[in-house]
């Protein structure tokens with residue numbers, strides 16, 4: 001938008017609605033205080049105008065499924081993305097605006113027999129956030145299919161399509177995460193068109209490694225697996241009032257992995273130690289955060305009935321709000337788990353979500 005066409009106040013921006021919201025309403029953890037203002041943006045133009053007109057700090061919010069927000073009054077504006085148009089080309093090229101619900105994009109692609117994102121079924125949140133932490137599940141990542149992103153540069157105010165390679169996508173990382181340098185307005189994916197999935201890489205899915213299977217079959221299998229772990233949002237199920245995996249899987253030097261295995265063998269026997277999940281990650285080894293949490297003495301549901309914030313009863317990697325938790329309850333639980341794993345194995349777990357007004 002040229003400067004002469006730019007509205008001069010938020011109230012004048014078409015497609016923008018000011019809304020008094022709280023982060024307890026905006027996040028899947030259902031925790032957090034109130035921003036100075038919430039602005040809901042239904043178009044890319046409204047997002048750009050909001051970002052340039054807001055006085056002071058602002059936080060872009062999609063589905064709120066990867067946010068841990070402090071309680072109380074927060075000195076920031078929440079810019080809530082609701083631009084949601086999606087186009088599916090017959091050549092497999094998909095463009096999704098940032099505010100589109102990610103799982104609707106996956107469902108639409110699968111309905112059309114487009115392959116490449118079926119393993120990412122059921123991940124909560126928005127399409128625009130998928131590059132932010134390079135979302136991944138069941139052996140697939142958005143980086144496998146992301147071609148380019150349309151970015152609003154928060155420093156210069158410019159809007160441009162940038163290649164996916166410019167984001168430095170890696171395991172649960174991009175140079176957009178924690179930096180707030182740019183807002184993703186739209187993403188572009190190149191999917192396959194023969195009705196088959198990408199070659200499967202994850203053992204829990206039926207079929208041989210490397211096999212390609214009908215996309216709809218893979219999607220329903222992934223959704224069933226995810227539901228069993230409380231990793232699909234269900235309003236009635238407190239096990240899903242979470243931010244998904246709370247800690248990333250730690251990547252450690254192989255000597256550290258060996259030391260963890262030896263410690264487990266000492267305390268729980270060689271058989272258990274032999275089953276320790278470990279995947280090569282360059283010169284290092286990626287361990288399972290969930291496995292370490294369990295072995296450090298934190299079972300599912302920890303610390304037990306009555307606690308307002310608990311580990312999910314379905315998965316030790318999800319920290320959950322049982323309905324009456326505050327952000328402080330959740331943060332105390334996160335600290336407890338992290339300290340326990342550090343003391344048991346000398347491995348520091350790093351939180352996966354973005355923290356606002358609080359830190360571990």
Ligand SMILES: Cc1cc2nc3c(=O)[nH]c(=O)nc-3n(C[C@H](O)[C@H](O)[C@H](O)COP(=O)(O)OP(=O)(O)OC[C@H]3O[C@@H](n4cnc5c(N)ncnc54)[C@H](O)[C@@H]3O)c2cc1C
Nearest residue numbers: 062063064065066125126128129135136183184243244354
């Ligand atoms: C039950 C559950 C299961 C989950 N499973 C997975 C999983 O399997 N794999 C996985 O990778 N993640 C998973 N997650 C985490 C989360 O769903 C993803 O990280 C998701 O991409 C976050 O999207 P969102 O729109 O909710 O982002 P938000 O929580 O709204 O925002 C997260 C961060 O991204 C920034 N952001 C959001 N949108 C944009 C944008 N358009 N441009 C720039 N910055 C932006 C925000 O400012 C914030 O810093 C899970 C979460 C839950 C609750």
